[in-house]
Amino acid sequence: xxxxxxxxxxxxxxxxxxxxxxxxxxxxxxxxxxxxxxxxxxxxxxxxxxxxxxxxxxxxxxxxxxxxxxxxxxxxxxxxxxxxxxxxxxxxxxxxxxxxxxxxxxxxxxxxxxxxxxxxxxxxxxxxxxxxxxxxxxxxxxxxxxxxxxxxxxxxxxxxxxxxxxxxxxxxxxxxxxxxxxxxxxxxxxxxxxxxxxxxxxxxxxxxxxxxxxxxxxxxxxxxxxxxxxxxxxxxxxxxxxxxxxxxxxxxxxxxxxxxxxxxxxxxxxxxxxxxxxx
Amino acid sequence: xxxxxxxxxxxxxxxxxxxxxxxxxxxxxxxxxxxxxxxxxxxxxxxxxxxxxxxxxxxxxxxxxxxxxxxxxxxxxxxxxxxxxxxxxxxxxxxxxxxxxxxxxxxxxxxxxxxxxxxxxxxxxxxxxxxxxxxxxxxxxxxxxxxxxxxxxxxxxxxxxxxxxxxxxxxxxxxxxxxxxxxxxxxxxxxxxxxxxxxxxxxxxxxxxxxxxxxxxxxxxxxxxxxxxxxxxxxxxxxxxxxxxxxx
Numbered sequence: 001x002x003x004x005x006x007x008x009x010x011x012x013x014x015x016x017x018x019x020x021x022x023x024x025x026x027x028x029x030x031x032x033x034x035x036x037x038x039x040x041x042x043x044x045x046x047x048x049x050x051x052x053x054x055x056x057x058x059x060x061x062x063x064x065x066x067x068x069x070x071x072x073x074x075x076x077x078x079x080x081x082x083x084x085x086x087x088x089x090x091x092x093x094x095x096x097x098x099x100x101x102x103x104x105x106x107x108x109x110x111x112x113x114x115x116x117x118x119x120x121x122x123x124x125x126x127x128x129x130x131x132x133x134x135x136x137x138x139x140x141x142x143x144x145x146x147x148x149x150x151x152x153x154x155x156x157x158x159x160x161x162x163x164x165x166x167x168x169x170x171x172x173x174x175x176x177x178x179x180x181x182x183x184x185x186x187x188x189x190x191x192x193x194x195x196x197x198x199x200x201x202x203x204x205x206x207x208x209x210x211x212x213x214x215x216x217x218x219x220x221x222x223x224x225x226x227x228x229x230x231x232x233x234x235x236x237x238x239x240x241x242x243x244x245x246x247x248x249x250x251x252x253x254x255x256x257x258x259x260x261x262x263x264x265x266x267x268x269x270x271x272x273x274x275x276x277x278x279x
Numbered sequence: 280x281x282x283x284x285x286x287x288x289x290x291x292x293x294x295x296x297x298x299x300x301x302x303x304x305x306x307x308x309x310x311x312x313x314x315x316x317x318x319x320x321x322x323x324x325x326x327x328x329x330x331x332x333x334x335x336x337x338x339x340x341x342x343x344x345x346x347x348x349x350x351x352x353x354x355x356x357x358x359x360x361x362x363x364x365x366x367x368x369x370x371x372x373x374x375x376x377x378x379x380x381x382x383x384x385x386x387x388x389x390x391x392x393x394x395x396x397x398x399x400x401x402x403x404x405x406x407x408x409x410x411x412x413x414x415x416x417x418x419x420x421x422x423x424x425x426x427x428x429x430x431x432x433x434x435x436x437x438x439x440x441x442x443x444x445x446x447x448x449x450x451x452x453x454x455x456x457x458x459x460x461x462x463x464x465x466x467x468x469x470x471x472x473x474x475x476x477x478x479x480x481x482x483x484x485x486x487x488x489x490x491x492x493x494x495x496x497x498x499x500x501x502x503x504x505x506x507x508x509x510x511x512x513x514x515x516x517x518x519x520x521x522x523x524x525x526x527x
Binding site for chain 1: 320330352355356361363365367369376383422508
């Protein structure tokens with residue numbers, strides 16, 4: 001990164017910030033969601049299906065696995081929290097893709113919209129998409145499986161926030177790759193997060209992983225969150241060490257994602273990609 | 280209003296814009312004229328801040344566009360048939376989003392007024408992607424005029440329009456320019472359009488401005504009857520030929 005690039009990014013950040021512009025872009029994504037019920041249904045569909053599949057699996061394992069029997073909701077809680085991260089990342093990536101699909105970047109960035117305001121609107125939309133997708137699935141689980149993720153209590157808020165922030169960081173990194181490689185890299189938006197799933201130890205403890213992969217796992221905020229979740233469910237303790245490790249890693253992921261995204265945006269301006277990018 | 284100096288843009292081995300200098304005065308309607316690949320759209324993109332120059336200077340409203348583009352962007356706008364508005368949003372939704380991006384007060388009234396002027400009232404609540412080319416052009420123009428820009432940049436504003444709609448758009452732009460005193464810079468292949476609308480013309484070829492002047496002065500200098508004939512002379516004269524042809 002050159003000094004000129006850093007200075008340019010800093011100047012753009014200083015040159016004024018407008019919550020109204022962020023709200024305008026958020027409104028654009030909400031209009032889009034409102035215009036198509038299949039899109040809204042799709043947000044609800046996968047979390048609900050995941051919850052149903054893992055709900056029945058949990059019911060079966062309750063009588064066949066001492067691990068699950070110790071805390072009946074451990075798999076359901078894991079699947080719902082994993083979805084928070086996945087939907088958080090998708091919320092950023094898909095809203096970003098909407099602009100590429102509609103070839104709208106040229107109009108957006110001749111307006112006074114700053115790139116970081118766009119990032120914040122993508123993040124805000126990600127929260128909306130996660131709430132639409134995950135909260136109904138969590139509520140359905142209560143009558144269907146007599147399990148409420150809300151019994152996790154206040155730690156749930158911490159787990160939710162930590163996974164969501166990790167999702168934003170990943171979403172921004174994927175956005176940067178899309179800015180660099182265009183729609184040819186579109187499938188990354190749906191696939192990239194699964195690369196991290198094995199090391200995130202969503203359904204099993206990190207100790208199950210091969211030794212070398214455990215080092216990778218401890219570099220992921222998600223692995224700390226899921227270990228923390230199991231500690232709450234099995235031992236009834238909130239592990240501050242995992243909380244602080246996840247929070248620190250989240251800060252790194254988000255800062256790295258934001259920086260890479262803004263650099264990719266600047267590179268797109270150098271290559272003239274903002275006008276050309278699209279279907 | 281616009282001052283460009285030694286502006287250059289290189290993409291790999293290709294020099295898309297090769298050290299051009301020009302100025303456009305406040306209230307003028309100017310055109311960048313040239314064939315495909317001449318560098319018109321690249322130049323407009325750099326003026327808009329969508330594309331970073333390899334080197335050179337751009338000052339708009341006296342501000343350095345490369346350092347302070349956010350002081351400039353609220354006072355200008357842009358329309359191009361090659362940059363879409365989101366298809367799934369209705370026309371009103373698109374105009375609302377862009378109006379909010381520009382921080383417009385009384386946005387509903389502004390949209391209604393523009394819709395009446397540009398005759399788009401009947402499809403304000405239709406999805407933008409379902410409009411005809413002519414309707415989309417008028418909607419794009421409405422978006423470009425939302426913030427009552429002092430500087431309007433237009434990339435081929437009547438491309439792919441039928442003659443009647445093209446004429447309507449040109450008349451509207453003339454009326455807007457007269458009423459607002461705005462400066463307009465357009466890139467076009469349409470010589471008739473440029474002859475009718477523009478006070479200044481810069482002819483580009485291979486990234487350079489090879490000649491410039493008012494349409495009438497260019498026609499006179501080249502001893503031709505129309506700007507199209509001048510354009511053909513320049514296009515066929517080859518590198519460095521424009522001045523030679525003009526001098527003959």
